Amino acid sequence: MVHGSNQPNQFKNTEETNERQYLREIMEERFPTKEAAVAEIMNLEAILHLPKATEHFVSDLHGEYSAFDHILRNGSGNIKNKIMDVFGGRLTASHLQNFAILIYYPEEKLEYKKRQLQYDEDGTLEQWYLDTIQRLIELLEFVSTKYTRSKVRKALDPNFAYITEELLYTDPQEFDKRSYIDQLMTNLVSLGVTDEFIIATCYTIQQLVVDHLHVLGDIYDRGEHPELIMDRLMSYHSVDIQWGNHDMLWVGASSGSALCMLNLLRISARYNNLATIEDAYGISLRHLSRFAEQNYSDNPAFRPKLVEGDTFSFDGEKLQLTQIQQAVSIMQFKMEVQTIAREPDFDMNDRALLNEIDYDKKTIQIHGKTYQLTNTCFDLIDPKDPGKLTSEEQELIEGLLHSFVESKSLQRHLDFLVNKGSMYLCYNNNLLLHGCMPVNEKGELLPFKYHGREYRGKQLVDFFDQQVRHAYNDPCGNDHSAADLIWYLWQGPISPLFGKQAMTTFERYFIKDKASHEEVRNPYFKLRHNEQFTDNLLKEFGLDPADGHVINGHTPVKRGHDAIMANGKMLVIDGGYSKAYQPTTGFGGYTLLYNSYGLQLVEHHPFTSKKDSIVNGTDIVSSRRVVNHEVHRKSVADTDIGSRLKENVKILRGLLDEY
Structure with missing residues (x-):
């Protein structure tokens, strides 16, 4: 069962009283006469009877601008x-x-x-x-x-x-x-x-x-134009964002986390998307490319992954990306050793894998089992001190990190992402959460123990939300802990954005035995099929399970699996925009609409092109499924905005008595 502790009632009551007093002062200033107050009361109470406007939910855009833009337009x-x-x-x-x-x-x-x-x-x-x-x-x-x-x-x-x-x-x-x-x-x-x-x-x-757009995370990585998605969102009339684990890499890099930066460089090289970093954000990778060319050769495990229609822009680019991916991967694994040692509360010693290698035999021990290593590229690793960077690596990382922190175009996008975003959102009695809520097999909230305190449930995501903002707003600070926590969100075992015991990047590069590649999911992903578990999760966030829903992204819905779970209370809308996922999912993913009549899950065909739409009239909507149908059509009065309007009416009626 889900259980946790929310903010103490006395603090909540004090905040609500102060907010109500502040609102009253504003109302008194805006409507200083009886006639003005009466007119506004009539206006607001009439608005309460209008139908609820349409909300649009999308998730896991992964840089696929053209498909996202089409979904937004239609x-x-x-x-x-x-x-x-x-x-x-x-x-x-x-x-x-x-x-x-x-x-x-x-x-x-x-x-x-x-x-x-x-x-x-x-x-x-x-x-x-x-x-x-x-x-x-x-x-x-x-x-x-x-x-x-x-x-x-x-x-x-x-x-x-x-x-x-x-x-x-x-x-x-x-x-x-x-x-x-x-x-x-x-x-x-x-x-x-x-x-x-x-x-x-x-x-x-x-x-x-569409009155309001919800983006449930993972705007960045894999697709080629996340920067265009960010521009589109910044010009959109009404939007909120729940951060995804891939977004955290970019926020982390701009917050001074070298480890986050190395991860996003590795992913960009792996999916042939370094142009986003260089062309969109003006971050030069010339020194990295030269360093990689001097120290690494071709290696089949590190060749870039291409999707249908993808090509290389110049001769030798495939080799260059292979070399860059090796260079940043080795630096990443070194810095994982350093960070895990610096942050014992992360409890991730089993992921400091460079410490577990027998460099003479080219074997590694993981959870007591010995594996033979293949496609190794360990020449720059000191077996006596595996986490130690070479002087050239250290200089390269510092230069790249400075470029990320100082990139004005990147900062412009991430300012918006951080300010408009959050770890989760409670909106119209729905819980919007990119990943999961870490629990054990019994559904009990797992604690994250950090610096002598424990965080679980709502407290956990509130804590991480605070730390992300702290790290981003103080990227040059001496305290590395907040930036380290952003990396933990990327792959920590109690991360609500990751939801697995470990990320097996090292194993996928160097171990042929695919059993070692498995990434064990948190029990949340099984339990979310259970209605009682979902009800308890909604209660943890102060929501009413009678008509509330949990809306997730993060996990592509595979062929034969259902996106509607827990008797319609749990909805998974990973957009499936990423072409890299579509061979697994078989379609273009899901989005969600919520209007006055209820919730509708929308399944999409993979997107072809804008030209195909204009010339041939093609669209990408495949089918709709009604999740729930409201017996009584919802009005503005039934929404969060309606609650605020009712509070305004209450205050205005109080002023009216005084007038």
Whole structure:
């Protein structure tokens, strides 16, 4: 069973009282008269009766920008559903699909359409413009119904807000307004701003169809453009992030953890993605490449892994990546020895593997069993002091680490990741958690003992959240412990972001016996099928198990396995975006939608390309499964935002009595 201790009630009560007093002072300043307070009460209580807006959950993006961008543009198929609701039976299947693609990619689809119709001289293009604008306004009206006019206005492009509102809120069937509306439409075409208007309206529809985005971790590693994903998230209208273990490597590197940096360099070399580091973040790897070339040769265990369609950009790149991967791996294993010795509370002595090697016989002892080592590249390891870096390695690490800490473009993205992110999130009675909650076979929360204190359950993730922020905000500090803890999140046995007893990177490189490669999962991953366990986990975080859910990423759902567990209370939505995972999963992964009618799990086909969508109208949504269907449609009053609005109303009514 899950059990732990939450924040003491007296502290929580004090915080709530102080917050309420602060809120009261703000309300008194904003609404200083009876009339102002009455107007706001009426406004807020009306909003409480609007339908709950749609939340969109994605996870494990792993640098696959194109697939993620498409999912974001189509709202995991939500836009297509809205189009069907409005135009089903009125448009053919091909017209419905082309209209959907226009909304996803308005700039590109407009150019493609104009090329198709450019030689028509009978006004076909002009008629297409008029028909398209009318349909966009009709769809915009439909997707706006669950919002106030004020919120819709904020979503409109300011350049077209006036004309959009006139088209949106004026009944074209009214005789006196018909000529007025016709002239507005005609002027859009004749004045040459039709494209701009269509583009703006398409993006407004995208924004209103999904009110809020949750990203459950692992934005970085494996795919080639995590930096584009970060740019996209930074421009998105409403988003939160729960950190993943791969994200922690990048945060750790920028927090001064050489071990995190070496891990991400190794993964980038392994998946042919060093360009992200050099081109996107301006971090030179020239010295590392030269060092690797001088000290390492070809080695089959370290050759980069390619996915379908991946190529090398120049002759000799495959060998270069092989050499770099060896260089950073050996430095990584050395620094693991150092860090494990420096942090005895990590209890990871069994992972200081360089200490367990017989360098003459080329064998290693792991858990009492002796293995023969293959594909070794140990020339720079001192058998008498395996964790010792050479002077050149030390200098190289210091230079690279300085580049990571000082990269302005990387810092810009990670500032957003840290400030918008957290270890977990409780949102609308759902627990959003990238990885797991470490427990034993009985489901009891495992303690992490550190510097004389124990942390478990909610306290554990709160502790790690605090340490991540401390390390990131003080990257040049003398205390290495916070940065070491970020590395522990990457592969520690009690890490809620890792969820395994050990990461067998060394074994996969050097030991042929695949039994040694196995990474034993925490019992959480079996227990999460159990409804009672899931209920107890929700209670640990102060959530109501009656209608709450735990939403996980981190683990790709393999063929034949179900993403819905524990009687619908545990949902696993690893996006499966990474092409490296798709041979195992067989599809493009899952996303989740939560609207006023309930939760829907969405399964996706692997993404092809933007060009294929624009030219051939392809989409990647495969199917939907209803997780739960609300008997009573949820309104704003049933959400976290609703609770805050109710508190505001309560305070305003108190002020009203005084007025």
